[in-house]
Amino acid sequence: MIVRHLDVIRDSNRNVVTDDWESARMLLKDEGMGFSFHITTLYAGKELRMHYKNHLESVYVLQGEGTIEDLATGEIHDLRPGMLYALNEHDRHVVRPKTDIITACVFNPPVTGREVHDETGAYPLPEKELAESQ
Structure with a gap:
């Protein structure tokens, strides 16, 4: 059983902060759940262009x-x-927060923990998974 508190995650290296958002990675790939789970805050006034080509x-x-x-539409x-x-x-x-938006997010495949968006707006796959997908 995995039991965690958001405040503890926010004070750890599992909390990733950028200029546009902050993501507390509550569950990651290494926990073996088949998905990752995040509490993410999208900052007001930002324009976040994203394309998760490697994840749902x-x-x-x-x-x-x-x-x-x-x-697309x-x-x-x-x-x-x-x-x-x-x-x-x-x-x-594109997400455009009018106020700070706090979300609960699930990713499949799960992220490893320190990902940030690349130039295409995606989280890159780990090297091993990238090699297997080609």
């Missing part, structure tokens, strides 16, 4: 408001507490 992601909004734009959806979006087709998207 599901995001549940706990707090805050903003929008998400599907870059141009559709813009409001984000507010209780909303979920799932990037089930590796969707290119």
Whole structure:
């Protein structure tokens, strides 16, 4: 059984902070759950262009408001507490937080812990998985 508290994760190296967001990585690949679980804060006033070409992601909004734009269709959806979006087709998207948005996120395959977005807006696969996928 794995039992953790968010405050402990935030004070550890499992908390990744960038200029645009902060992600507390509650569960990671090494825990063997088949997914990773994060509590992520997207900072107000930012424009986050992302494309998880190596991962599927599901995001549940706990707090805050903003929008998400599907870059394939141009559709813009409001984000507010209780909303979920799932990037089930590796969707290119832009999140625009009006206020800080706190989310619960699940990634498959799971991340290893220190990933940040690369120039394409994706989390890169670990070297071993990258070699296996080619």
